[in-house]
Structure formats: C-alpha cells, structure tokens
Amino acid sequence: MALRHAVLAALLDGEFSGYQLTKIFDVGVSDFWYATPQQLYAELAKMETDGLLTGRRVVQRGRPDKRVFTVTGAGLAELAAFAAAPAKPLLIRDDLIVKVHACDLLAPGPLIAQLQERAAEAAAKLELFGKMLLRLRGELEEEEFLRRGERVGPYLTCLGGLRLERQMHEWCLQTARTLSERAVRDGTAQDESAQQEKGALS
Amino acid sequence: MALRHAVLAALLDGEFSGYQLTKIFDVGVSDFWYATPQQLYAELAKMETDGLLTGRRVVQRGRPDKRVFTVTGAGLAELAAFAAAPAKPLLIRDDLIVKVHACDLLAPGPLIAQLQERAAEAAAKLELFGKMLLRLRGELEEEEFLRRGERVGPYLTCLGGLRLERQMHEWCLQTARTLSERAVRDGTAQDESAQQEKGALS
DNA sequence: TAGCTGTACTCAAGGAATTGAGTAGTCATG
DNA sequence: CATGACTACTCAATTCCTTGAGTACAGCTA
Numbered sequence: 001m002a003l004r005h006a007v008l009a010a011l012l013d014g015e016f017s018g019y020q021l022t023k024i025f026d027v028g029v030s031d032f033w034y035a036t037p038q039q040l041y042a043e044l045a046k047m048e049t050d051g052l053l054t055g056r057r058v059v060q061r062g063r064p065d066k067r068v069f070t071v072t073g074a075g076l077a078e079l080a081a082f083a084a085a086p087a088k089p090l091l092i093r094d095d096l097i098v099k100v101h102a103c104d105l106l107a108p109g110p111l112i113a114q115l116q117e118r119a120a121e122a123a124a125k126l127e128l129f130g131k132m133l134l135r136l137r138g139e140l141e142e143e144e145f146l147r148r149g150e151r152v153g154p155y156l157t158c159l160g161g162l163r164l165e166r167q168m169h170e171w172c173l174q175t176a177r178t179l180s181e182r183a184v185r186d187g188t189a190q191d192e193s194a195q196q197e198k199g200a201l202s
Numbered sequence: 203m204a205l206r207h208a209v210l211a212a213l214l215d216g217e218f219s220g221y222q223l224t225k226i227f228d229v230g231v232s233d234f235w236y237a238t239p240q241q242l243y244a245e246l247a248k249m250e251t252d253g254l255l256t257g258r259r260v261v262q263r264g265r266p267d268k269r270v271f272t273v274t275g276a277g278l279a280e281l282a283a284f285a286a287a288p289a290k291p292l293l294i295r296d297d298l299i300v301k302v303h304a305c306d307l308l309a310p311g312p313l314i315a316q317l318q319e320r321a322a323e324a325a326a327k328l329e330l331f332g333k334m335l336l337r338l339r340g341e342l343e344e345e346e347f348l349r350r351g352e353r354v355g356p357y358l359t360c361l362g363g364l365r366l367e368r369q370m371h372e373w374c375l376q377t378a379r380t381l382s383e384r385a386v387r388d389g390t391a392q393d394e395s396a397q398q399e400k401g402a403l404s
Numbered sequence: 405t406a407g408c409t410g411t412a413c414t415c416a417a418g419g420a421a422t423t424g425a426g427t428a429g430t431c432a433t434g
Numbered sequence: 435c436a437t438g439a440c441t442a443c444t445c446a447a448t449t450c451c452t453t454g455a456g457t458a459c460a461g462c463t464a
Contacts, residue, residue, distance in 0.1 A: 001419080002297060009304040019442050032299035034291070039421060041443065063430060064442045076307065083308045087297035087316050089236075090370075095204060095289035097234035097362060102211040103355045105278065106285045114289050146380050147387070153305045156377050160299060163369045168292075171362045178348050178358065185349070203449085221412045241451060243413070264460060266412045407463085414457075421450070431440080 003043050005082045006033040008052065008075050013154060015056070015068040018044050031125070031161035044069060052078055100175060108183040112176045119172035122165045129162040205245050207284045208235040210254065210277050215356060217258070219268040220246050233327070233363035246271060254280055302377060310385040314378045321374035324367045331364040 010016065010024055021044070022037040035043075047053045052075035055067045071079075096118055099111055136155045137145040146152055212218065212226055223246070224239040237245075249255045254277035257269045273281075298320055301313055338357045339347040348354055 002295070002300070003420080005297070006300045009300045012304055012307065017442075022442095031294060032303060033295055034293050036422065037443085038423085038445090042420095060441090063440085064428075066442060079304055080308060082297075083301045083304065084312050087301065087320075090298070090320075091236050091293070091295040092233060093204070093235055093293040095207070095284075096292070097359050098204070098208045098211045099285045099289065100362075101234060101355045101359045102214055102281055102285065103358065104353050105214065106282060110286050118289075118292075147383065151306050152380070152384070153303045156305065156380065157299050157303045160302070160373045160377075163373055164366075167365045167369050171365055175358050175362075178354070181349065182354070205450085219412075224412095238452065239413085240415090240453085244451095262411090265410085266459065268412060405464100409460105409462080411460085412458090415455085417453085419450105419452075421448105423446105423448080425445085427442100427444080429441085431438105433437085433439100434435100 002082075002088065003033070003035055003039060004047055004052065005079060006035070007040070007043060007047065008071055008079045008082075009153075011053070011069060011071045011075075013151075015070055017058075017066040017068045019066060020068075031164055032157055047075070050074075096172075103179060108179050108186075112179050112183070115172045115176040115179070119169050119176070122169035122172065125165045126162065126169060129158050129165065132158050133162070204284075204290065205235070205237055205241060206249055206254065207281060208237070209242070209245060209249065210273055210281045210284075211355075213255070213271060213273045213277075215353075217270040217272050219260075219270045221268060222270075233366055234359050249277070252276075298374075305381060310381050310388075314381050314385070317374045317378040317381070321371050321378070324371035324374065327367045328364065328371060331360050331367065334360050335364070 006025070007021065010021060016024070018037070018041045021040050025033060025035040025040060026037065044053065044055075048055055048069070052072060053069045054072055055069050057065055057067050059065050096114060099106065099114070103111055133142075133155065136151075136158065137149065140149065145155065149155065208227070209223065212223060218226070220239075220243050223242050227235060227237040227242060228239065246255065246257075250257055250271070254274060255271045256274055257271050260268050260270055262268065298316060301308065301316070305313055335344075335357065338353075338360065339351065342351065347357065351357065
C-alpha cells in the first residue's frame, strides 16, 4: 500500500504519464522506490478510482496518445496522513550482497564481474544525480538553495541517492579487489585443496 | 525465489533454527535481506522438502526444543547456480525517503522526528556492525584478515552495512537540520501564506 | 499467583509484486 | 522495405510477502 505514496510524491513534480513514471521507477532512479511498469499501471488505475489522482488524455503527434495524472486534494490528504504515520523500516534486498556473503564457497570469477558491473552502474547513476542536482538548484549554490529554495524535497532525496551510489561504488570496487587478490593467491597456492572445494561448486 | 538464497548464505555460518534466523532477518541485521518470521518458517519448510536443507531437532532444557538446519549438497549447488546467474538489481523501498521527497508540502515536525529516529537506529546498527567486525576478524588486523582469513564473506557484507549505516546516519541528521532551519524561517516569517498551505495538510 | 517477557513456532487470508505475453503505431537504420 | 528500438499501454497467472491471530512452556518479577 505504499507504492501509491511514492507515486503521489513523484507526481508533486508535475504531470506524468504511466509510461513516464515507469522510467522514474523501473531504474529506481531516485533510489527511493522500485516498481515495475505493470505494478504502476495497476496502481494508477486504482488510485484514480479512489479519487487520489485525475487523469487527462494528451494527444501527441508522431507517437501514441498518453494519459497524464495530477494529484487531487484527496491525494494530498492521503500523502499527509502517510507522512504523519510511523514509517516502515528501510527495506533492502540485494542479490549481490547475498552472493558476497557466500563468496568463500563460490567461484570468484563471476562474482567479481558482477561487482564491477554494479560499480559501473553506480558510477552512471552518480553522474546522473550530479546533473539532477545542478538542474534542480538552478543558478543558486547548494547551501543557498537548501535555505531558500521553494522545493527542496527532490534535492534532498537526490543528495541521499548520491551518497548511496558513491558508497556502493566504492564498496563494490574494494570488494572486487579483495576477492581478486584472494583468487590469485589461491590460484598460485602449492596445495590445491582450497580450489578443489571451490571447483566443485563453480 | 531469492529469500532461499539468502537463507542458504546465512546458514553457511553455522546451524540455525527458524527462530534464530528471524533474529538475523527481521532487523535485516546484515543489511542485505529483510524477511518476516512467517516467511522464513514457510521457506524453511519448502527448502527442506526440496532437499536443500536438513533439519535436526535439538532438545533444550528450560526452553522449547528447536529445529536447526544445515545446508545440503543440493543446497550448495543451488547457491552456486544462483551466484553464477545475473543478479537482480538492488531493491530499495523506503517510506522515509518518500516523505522527504514530498517534504515541501508536509508538516515538518513529524518528519524531522522520524529522521532523528532513523538516525538513532542507524547509530545503533553502526555500533553493532563494529562489534561484529571485531568478532569476525579475531586478533588479526583488517587487511591481514581480508588477505588470509578463511571466511571473509560475512566480513565484507558487514563492511558494506557499516558504510550504508554511516551514510544513512549522516544524511538523516543533515536533512533533519535543513528541515528544522527552514521550519524556523517559515515560522518567523511575516506573511503566513506559506504556513497556511502547510497547516492545511498537517 | 497473576502478569509479563522471551523462546519457538503454526495457520490462514488477503494484498502486493513478479513474470510473461501481447497490442499497436512511429521512427530510424541498414 | 524489413528489422529493431521506442512510446504507451493491457491482461492474466502465479508467486511472494504482509498482516493478524494463536499455541505452548519457562523463567522472572511484584
């Protein structure tokens, strides 16, 4: 029941269509919520029948029509109620960390590759967030904007995303380096008992 | 289908009962997976019938019996297959960040309180992770342990959790400070139009 | 000795999320 | 002029996850 609040929050920044929202959510762009397109379309429909949103058909040329949504008064009230209620704990689920946790019994190759891939993704997001921050604060300096800007919410969450991606990037690279060095050590070891075990699982 | 892999990874560190695993997962202790007790018990039962785990009844005195689980060969194979497959993207869902994203239209009081609460939780975890790291590496220095330790997986994920909680802690406090300062400014402003709007939603 | 906390689970219902397939038109590329 | 990529969605099945309630015993406290 909390995807709807994320949608409401996202729609505070303007009218968006379901498709545009998928672009925001599928990558988890702002690093604050993740959702698939199907989920979004379903939720948008439900939210409209619940009166939290109103849809508006926009005719386009050269591409299909789209329906953009706006938050209603009831939607704002829902958001306010949500904000006043105690927050659920942070939910994290990450395959990659599970793999690292088990790394001592796994083949190091694929894991290192995946860590480097994740690091690259994090770097890409880092850049993206940097640009978003610039765009959001316009010509003001950060401090000035945070003091006097009239819409700082997205900026603050973006700062959070930036921090997260930075630490993710560093952790992935450091972990990959550690595992690489250990793999070399194992590979050049005289007795092969350690690799035998790993070989059985790779 | 990935909770089972998290369970397998957790059981590499020893035999645990369902109840013990809930203690590991409910808080999301290692910051790598979150699951409720019911989910765990159900999954453990399924994993046992699938042959990934074997349960063993342990009689205790002064407290109820428990069943502890061990990973089987098939379980290790499952884990290896999982590790070789591409990882799903990091999944984050956080109420608090959604609220911050919408903060410009919300009453600042409850939000600031929640940010401080989260900061306190992060600080508590930080301390916990610090102790876990000490325990895991024993009398060795970190570098030495990462080079030569025989079980570094949990240590590496713990390092990740530590980083995450540190950044969460800082972000929450900084964001709370920013919002507090803005609230004071709004509160002491001559014209009250800004608060009027917020008042309507608080 | 009543009440509370902690260990160690079980069951059921309902909502949320994932997976997979499918539609339909536009635009650029080779 | 066919192929693939992009916009913009929809539908259905299944699986996963959450919510809420309940059982049972042991130890401690007032």
